[in-house]
Amino acid sequence: MRVFLDAAACKQADEEAMQRGIPSPVLMERAAYSVVEEIRKREFDLSCPVVLCGTGNNGGDGAAAARILSEMGYRPRVLLFGDPEKYSDQMKLQLHILSSCPAEVIRCSKEEDLKACDSATVLIDALFGIGLHRDLTGLFAEAVRYVNHLDCPVIAVDIPSGVNTDTGVVCGAAIKASLTVTFTCGKPGLFLFPGTVYAGEVVIREIGIRIPENLDRRRKLYNVEESDLCVLPERDESGNKGTFRKVLCITGSPDICGAAFLSAKAALRTGVGMVKIYTSENNRIPLNTLVPEALLSVYSEKQWEEDQLLRDMDWADIILVGCGLGTGKTALKILKTFLDHNHKPAVMDADALNLLAEHRELMRQPDFPCIITPHIGELSRLLEVSVQDLKENLISIVSRSADESGVVFLAKDARSVVAEPNGRVYLTTSGNSALATAGSGDVLAGITAGLLARVPEHPLAAAALSAFIHGRCGTLAAEDRSEASVNAADLLDYIQRFS
Numbered sequence: 001m002r003v004f005l006d007a008a009a010c011k012q013a014d015e016e017a018m019q020r021g022i023p024s025p026v027l028m029e030r031a032a033y034s035v036v037e038e039i040r041k042r043e044f045d046l047s048c049p050v051v052l053c054g055t056g057n058n059g060g061d062g063a064a065a066a067r068i069l070s071e072m073g074y075r076p077r078v079l080l081f082g083d084p085e086k087y088s089d090q091m092k093l094q095l096h097i098l099s100s101c102p103a104e105v106i107r108c109s110k111e112e113d114l115k116a117c118d119s120a121t122v123l124i125d126a127l128f129g130i131g132l133h134r135d136l137t138g139l140f141a142e143a144v145r146y147v148n149h150l151d152c153p154v155i156a157v158d159i160p161s162g163v164n165t166d167t168g169v170v171c172g173a174a175i176k177a178s179l180t181v182t183f184t185c186g187k188p189g190l191f192l193f194p195g196t197v198y199a200g201e202v203v204i205r206e207i208g209i210r211i212p213e214n215l216d217r218r219r220k221l222y223n224v225e226e227s228d229l230c231v232l233p234e235r236d237e238s239g240n241k242g243t244f245r246k247v248l249c250i251t252g253s254p255d256i257c258g259a260a261f262l263s264a265k266a267a268l269r270t271g272v273g274m275v276k277i278y279t280s281e282n283n284r285i286p287l288n289t290l291v292p293e294a295l296l297s298v299y300s301e302k303q304w305e306e307d308q309l310l311r312d313m314d315w316a317d318i319i320l321v322g323c324g325l326g327t328g329k330t331a332l333k334i335l336k337t338f339l340d341h342n343h344k345p346a347v348m349d350a351d352a353l354n355l356l357a358e359h360r361e362l363m364r365q366p367d368f369p370c371i372i373t374p375h376i377g378e379l380s381r382l383l384e385v386s387v388q389d390l391k392e393n394l395i396s397i398v399s400r401s402a403d404e405s406g407v408v409f410l411a412k413d414a415r416s417v418v419a420e421p422n423g424r425v426y427l428t429t430s431g432n433s434a435l436a437t438a439g440s441g442d443v444l445a446g447i448t449a450g451l452l453a454r455v456p457e458h459p460l461a462a463a464a465l466s467a468f469i470h471g472r473c474g475t476l477a478a479e480d481r482s483e484a485s486v487n488a489a490d491l492l493d494y495i496q497r498f499s
């Protein structure tokens with residue numbers, strides 16, 4: 001499991017390292033040295049390295065990197081930005097040491113000074129790190145735009161200047177780096193869009209700072225790695241289909257069949273013993289053909305009977321509700337029955353959430369372990385928060401909503417966020433745009449239900465691991481096809497790598 005820290009947590013970690021007796025200049029030396037090392041590893045042309053330094057400690061890292069380069073025999077050019085009155089103590093110290101080295105130092109105060117970047121063969125961006133706290137304006141913004149037009153590798157120190165550490169939002173303008181060398185651990189802004197595009201390749205370097213133990217839980221994000229799949233119980237060699245649990249998929253509607261197919265098949269591929277699809281009678285023939293492994297329980301729109309659904313719910317160990325369910329009268333009756341009577345661990349997706357958003361009187365704290373899997377549009381309707389606000393503050397909004405609602409959120413976007421009430425928050429980075437295709441969310445819902453069948457008492461693990469597996473399926477499918485040509489059903493073929 002990897003851990004990402006937000007800016008406040010990074011500051012706390014820095015301070016604790018200093019309290020443990022590691023002085024700031026030592027940390028800075030390691031930070032700067034690791035940047036130089038990563039640059040040299042890649043064999044960039046170092047005939048004219050240009051370093052852009054801001055006023056804070058990120059600038060100090062840049063000045064130290066310039067000095068290390070000059071000690072190695074290179075001739076760096078250092079461009080200083082901002083008011084010298086604002087230099088941090090460490091920045092002052094690094095500039096003082098640099099003054100005795102053969103490096104060209106230029107104080108930039110006007111646009112014309114930016115021409116000093118023109119001959120750069122490598123550019124090191126040390127304008128702002130985790131201390132950025134407002135939009136870039138004036139010469140800072142000009143410098144960023146200027147640099148982004150140069151044709152040389154750009155290496156960001158800690159984070160590309162202009163990218164918000166916590167949200168990945170671009171604050172006015174941001175450096176477009178080819179490589180970001182970040183310290184201690186990842187920062188959410190390096191992995192969330194659009195920050196991740198500005199960061200390029202991200203390398204995390206250890207510099208002697210530990211992750212604090214007593215961190216506010218919201219300051220720390222978890223990131224699933226393949227090795228974390230070991231938390232899933234081993235498959236019982238002597239088990240029968242009952243051992244591997246029964247999932248009821250309340251999915252599909254008179255006009256939608258595919259969502260029922262994709263989610264049921266994904267649950268089966270994840271290792272579920274039995275799947276029953278509760279759906280409209282219109283879907284009987286196609287589903288019998290597409291998923292012969294699944295049991296079917298079909299209802300008629302004209303003569304819908306609650307008892308049949310109650311019996312099916314009783315049969316199941318886990319319930320998935322919502323994929324392609326529709327939002328009509330029958331769908332509403334089905335959802336009401338589910339909410340009134342369910343006590344089993346459940347996954348609520350798509351139209352189940354759209355119906356809840358339309359009929360807010362149905363919303364209440366569930367008394368069963370519950371995962372909801374809204375995409376940003378569904379989340380916006382559910383929480384009555386704008387899509388823009390969600391895009392910029394997904395982590396904080398989702399973790400707060402999980403606390404308030406008592407359900408595990410798997411909020412889906414190009415980077416998905418999983419949060420449990422008053423507990424951990426996960427950021428998923430395993431996917432790619434191959435997943436941005438109709439039906440891909442249905443596959444995820446099926447995987448989530450399938451994993452919940454394996455760990456019914458751990459909905460957070462089921463949600464976080466399913467988002468990871470789904471992302472990896474997208475990446476693997478894109479390797480065999482292309483990101484553009486992957487269809488949702490293709491993803492089903494890759495689930496087996498993780499089951």
Ligand SMILES: NC(=O)C1=CN([C@@H]2O[C@H](COP(=O)(O)OP(=O)(O)OC[C@H]3O[C@@H](n4cnc5c(N)ncnc54)[C@H](OP(=O)(O)O)[C@@H]3O)[C@@H](O)[C@H]2O)[C@@H](O)CC1
Nearest residue numbers: 014027028055056057058128129130131132133134135158
């Ligand atoms: N501490 C340690 O031990 C270690 C720290 N390390 C390094 O330190 C970095 C964090 O340093 P930091 O906290 O000094 O913040 P930093 O990112 O340099 O920016 C603050 C400066 O920018 C200014 N400023 C902010 N926004 C602005 C804007 N929009 N436009 C204009 N100005 C703006 C702000 O001025 P102010 O706004 O307060 O006037 C202040 O002067 C971290 O990312 C890592 O690289 C590593 O060496 C490891 C050891």
Ligand SMILES: Nc1ncnc2c1ncn2[C@@H]1O[C@H](COP(=O)(O)OP(=O)(O)O)[C@@H](O)[C@H]1O
Nearest residue numbers: 412413414431432433435436438439440441442
């Ligand atoms: N650009 C992307 N990168 C990574 N994952 C993506 C991207 N776009 C979409 N996804 C993922 O694909 C899935 C799409 O789900 P959803 O929008 O519900 O699809 P549908 O409703 O068509 O089934 C989500 O899990 C989302 O996280």
Ligand SMILES: [K+]
Nearest residue numbers: 128157159161
């Ligand atoms: K930077």
